[in-house]
Amino acid sequence: MTSESPGSVATLLEALPYIREFHGRTVVIKYGGAAMRDEELKEGFATDVVLLKYVGLNPVIVHGGGPDITNYMERLGMEVKFVEGVRVSDPATVEVAKMVLLGKVNSDIVSRLNRHGQPAVGLSGEDGTLFHVRPHPDAERVGFVGDVERVDVDVLNHIAEDYIPVVASAGTDSEGNSYNVNADTAAGKVAAALDAHKAIFLTDIAGWLADPEDPDSLISTADAEQVERALADVSGGMRPKLGACIEAIRGGTGSAHIIDGSMPHSLLLELFTDAGIGTKIVP
16 A cells, blocks of 8 residues: 655645636636647646646647747748747748648647547637637738737637637638737637636746846736836737736736746646746736
8 A cells, every 4th residue: 555745645735725716717828938849848738738627627728839830931941030029920921830830739739638638629710710810010010910809709618618629829811811820919819708717828938027137037926007017118029928918817817827838837836836936917
């Protein structure tokens, strides 16, 4: 006969009230960064999401595929350029992005979730007119990048009853033009539309840093007004993440979290421990 260590039991007891609180709630997870590049982290993410489903949460995954898209563009000799964290996209870039997102990244995530014991369904913003997209306000600089104008929650709610939805960040406008959609922005819109309990954004750093050059300057908690005041001075990939957090919060999401996806099981640590990790943004 074996027995659990006191530490293991304490961890389970610590998680119990959170499992009870989150039961039946929707959690939107923006999957990206290191967690999509490392094989062990990919497997760990899949097991974590499956566990969330088993204990009664309704996880909805929204993903990009930035590193893979960049890799394929470079192999094809295409220019890779970003403006304030948004990929500059001409029609050829959009075509490559859709091929990578749907043909490679989305199917890999769905396959892993299925293999770990929970059926998943892959979608793009074009399926069932899930995303209603309009051109980005700065289209002159970023090209064929779309903003999600509206999310058809009926599609997601129907699928989420029995499956884990896995949504690739691509979409079309009312005239059928295809756009590259920033995955952070899409996740914020999805969280707001679903009135999610939480929106969680996986990235490559500890969270929102007061000084981007100082990894010890983590802002552990902030409110939406504080983020909005600071947003103009934020650059790079953190800017769309913080903007998406505001979008989610303003839409009714209980809290938004930016966490380090390179840490094993960061998703569970943020949801089910008292200390949590990363940055938590509240109304």
